[in-house]
Amino acid sequence: MTASPKPAAAPLTERQEARRRRILATSAQLAGRGGFDAVQMREVAESSGVALGTLYRYFPSKVHLLVATMQDQLERLHDTLRKRPPTGEDPAARVAETLMRAFRAMQREPHLADAMVRALTFADRSVSAEVDTVSRLTTAIILDAMGLTGTPTPEQLSAVRVIEHTWHSALVTWLSGRASIAQVRVDIETACRLIS
Amino acid sequence: MTASPKPAAAPLTERQEARRRRILATSAQLAGRGGFDAVQMREVAESSGVALGTLYRYFPSKVHLLVATMQDQLERLHDTLRKRPPTGEDPAARVAETLMRAFRAMQREPHLADAMVRALTFADRSVSAEVDTVSRLTTAIILDAMGLTGTPTPEQLSAVRVIEHTWHSALVTWLSGRASIAQVRVDIETACRLIS
DNA sequence: CCTATACCTAGAACAAGTTCCAACTATCGC
DNA sequence: GCGATAGTTGGAACTTGTTCTAGGTATAGG
Numbered sequence: 001m002t003a004s005p006k007p008a009a010a011p012l013t014e015r016q017e018a019r020r021r022r023i024l025a026t027s028a029q030l031a032g033r034g035g036f037d038a039v040q041m042r043e044v045a046e047s048s049g050v051a052l053g054t055l056y057r058y059f060p061s062k063v064h065l066l067v068a069t070m071q072d073q074l075e076r077l078h079d080t081l082r083k084r085p086p087t088g089e090d091p092a093a094r095v096a097e098t099l100m101r102a103f104r105a106m107q108r109e110p111h112l113a114d115a116m117v118r119a120l121t122f123a124d125r126s127v128s129a130e131v132d133t134v135s136r137l138t139t140a141i142i143l144d145a146m147g148l149t150g151t152p153t154p155e156q157l158s159a160v161r162v163i164e165h166t167w168h169s170a171l172v173t174w175l176s177g178r179a180s181i182a183q184v185r186v187d188i189e190t191a192c193r194l195i196s
Numbered sequence: 197m198t199a200s201p202k203p204a205a206a207p208l209t210e211r212q213e214a215r216r217r218r219i220l221a222t223s224a225q226l227a228g229r230g231g232f233d234a235v236q237m238r239e240v241a242e243s244s245g246v247a248l249g250t251l252y253r254y255f256p257s258k259v260h261l262l263v264a265t266m267q268d269q270l271e272r273l274h275d276t277l278r279k280r281p282p283t284g285e286d287p288a289a290r291v292a293e294t295l296m297r298a299f300r301a302m303q304r305e306p307h308l309a310d311a312m313v314r315a316l317t318f319a320d321r322s323v324s325a326e327v328d329t330v331s332r333l334t335t336a337i338i339l340d341a342m343g344l345t346g347t348p349t350p351e352q353l354s355a356v357r358v359i360e361h362t363w364h365s366a367l368v369t370w371l372s373g374r375a376s377i378a379q380v381r382v383d384i385e386t387a388c389r390l391i392s
Numbered sequence: 393c394c395t396a397t398a399c400c401t402a403g404a405a406c407a408a409g410t411t412c413c414a415a416c417t418a419t420c421g422c
Numbered sequence: 423g424c425g426a427t428a429g430t431t432g433g434a435a436c437t438t439g440t441t442c443t444a445g446g447t448a449t450a451g452g
Contacts, residue, residue, distance in 0.1 A: 013419090016429085036320075041409060051431045053412085062409065114320075121317040121365075124232075124310075125373050132374055158386040165365035165383065166358050169317075173361075177321050178328055187361065190354040190390065211448095212399090237439060247401040249442085258439065 020058055023048045027069045031115035039066065039115055060126075066119030067130045073116065074137045077102055081141060091146040092195040098145040099167055099188050106171065107181070114175050121172060138164055146195065159194040166191035216254055218244045223265045227311035235262065235311055256322075262315030263326045269312065270333045273298060277337060287342040288391040294341040295363055295384050302367065303377065310371050317368060334360055342391065355390040362387035 012020065026048040030039045041062055045055040059065035086094040086101070106113035123131050142160050143152060152160070170187045173179040179187075208216065222244045226235045237258055241251040255261035282290040282297070302309035319327045338356050339348060348356070366383045369375040375383075 015418095037408095040407095051433090052410090053432085054430055056410070057429080060410095118318055118320075121368055122314055123372060124314075128372050128374050131372060135369075135374065158382055161379075161383050162358070162362050162387045165369075165387075166361040168368075169361035169365045172317050172364075173331075176319060176324050176327060178324050178331065183357075186354055187357050191358045191361075191387075194386065194390065233438095236437095248403085248440090250400055252440070253399080256440095 019048070019050055019054070023050065023055060023058055023065070024069055024072050027065055028073070028112060031066065031069065032109050032112040035111040035114035036066070036118045038111070041065075063119045063123050063127050064130060066115050067123060067127055067134060070116035070120060071130070071134050071137065073112075074134060074141070077105065078137065078141055078144075081144065085147075086145050090196060091148065092192040094147060095142055095145045095163065095195060096189050096192045098141065099163075099192075100185060102141075103171075103181075103184060103188075110175070113171065117168070117171050117175060121168065135164070138167070156195070162194055163188075163191045215244070215246055215250070219246065219251060219254055219261070220265055220268050223261055224269070224308060227262070227265065228305050228308040231307040231310035232262070232314045234307070237261075259315045259319050259323050260326060262311050263319060263323055263330060266312035266316060267326070267330050267333065269308075270330060270337070273301065274333065274337055274340075277340065281343075282341050286392060287344065288388040290343060291338055291341045291359065291391060292385050292388040294337065295359075295388075296381060298337075299367075299377075299380060299384075306371070309367065313364070313367050313371055317364065331360070334363070352391070358390055359384075359387045 023044060026044050027039055030044060030047070039062065041055060042052060044065070045052045048055070050058075055065075059068060081098060081101075086097040088094040088097050120131060120134065139160060142163060146152075146156070146160075148156070166187055170179065170184045174181065174184050219240060222240050223235055226240060226243070235258065237251060238248060240261070241248045244251070246254075251261075255264060277294060277297075282293040284290040284293050316327060316330065335356060338359060342348075342352070342356075344352070362383055366375065366380045370377065370380050
């Protein structure tokens with residue numbers, strides 16, 4: 001709400017911005033190969049061409065790094081979705097369609113999904129600001145898919161929150177091999193029934 | 197489903213059963229003090245009066261240990277609930293009441309909750325059997341609260357799954373300080389609307 | 393009693409996340 | 423150009439989860 005704890009973080013120079021991108025790219029690449037465990041801070045630093053201390057200056061922990069990676073990926077997804085919005089008839093169908101599309105993206109890169117989702121749910125309070133950003137992005141994506149005209153009602157917001165919970169937790173169960181793809185779909189569709 | 201990977205695990209002797217209990221008690225105690233990070237394997241071993249190697253023989257990783265701790269706690273909750281079942285009129289209200297009761301238990305021991313929930317969502321495939329046990333226990337608790345007469349319908353099972361997702365994920369957001377107690381209540385109640 | 397077997401112990405060793413340090417470098421105000 | 427400041431580097435050091443080893447102990451079958 002207030003801007004007190006983070007005073008607008010000094011804008012990065014071009015070189016710094018480039019370093020940051022390089023680090024995020026390396027992170028996504030390593031995560032894509034072997035998931036959470038394969039993202040090793042020394043290797044990220046080395047492959048990104050920065051010193052370990054520098055990596056930690058940019059991302060104060062492995063979890064921070066992976067949550068930032070997720071934010072990065074989500075922004076891409078959001079862009080894609082803006083270009084090709086869901087086509088379903090009612091809001092519930094559009095939200096389900098959108099989430100299933102995101103889910104298919106994760107199926108293409110299950111290791112990357114593993115790294116990001118595990119980091120997200122493992123994050124403690126020290127990462128809450130960053131996790132919150134990811135959460136807001138997800139909410140925005142869902143609200144976009146609903147395509148509502150005015151401000152969402154409190155009931156709609158509650159429904160969206162439950163859908164988001166279901167989304168995260170269903171992903172966790174799928175990633176740990178305890179739920180099938182079909183099961184995830186059903187769960188998402190069930191949660192989406194709360195919209196209408 | 198099959199019994200192939202775990203051939204009924206040789207029954208423990210009395211001394212072994214006692215060791216196991218001691219370890220779980222220590223785990224819960226340390227977790228209660230400082231959450232996930234405060235449960236350090238060396239300290240668990242020492243306080244339980246067993247060697248580190250023995251601790252690892254009983255619980256092959258810290259996550260295994262904490263998931264087993266959660267299972268232990270859940271069984272206690274289930275017993276309590278059997279003695280004093282929820283009193284709401286309809287199934288949805290009873291489930292919400294039950295989960296809010298569980299939530300209040302967690303509020304009394306937020307650090308313990310932190311350790312158990314973080315372990316549960318961080319668990320990878322190597323722990324899926326144990327996590328599955330916890331999940332089944334949770335499902336049983338919810339179905340009990342619904343107090344249904346016959347076999348649950350597929351729709352009811354889907355609803356229960358979404359409620360369970362919401363429960364886990366809402367806990368995670370509460371533990372990381374991103375949602376208030378009131379918010380968790382609303383989310384649980386919203387998800388429970390899927391029952392009726 | 394005796395030994396084979398499985399279990400337990402103390403502790404070293406290893407792996408990866410994180411912190412710290414001393415020296416070097418880029419950059420900005422003057 | 424010059425000093426002050428902040429950022430970067432390479433690398434050692436520390437922490438905690440996990441593995442390994444060599445030897446000790448309980449116990450069941452003979």
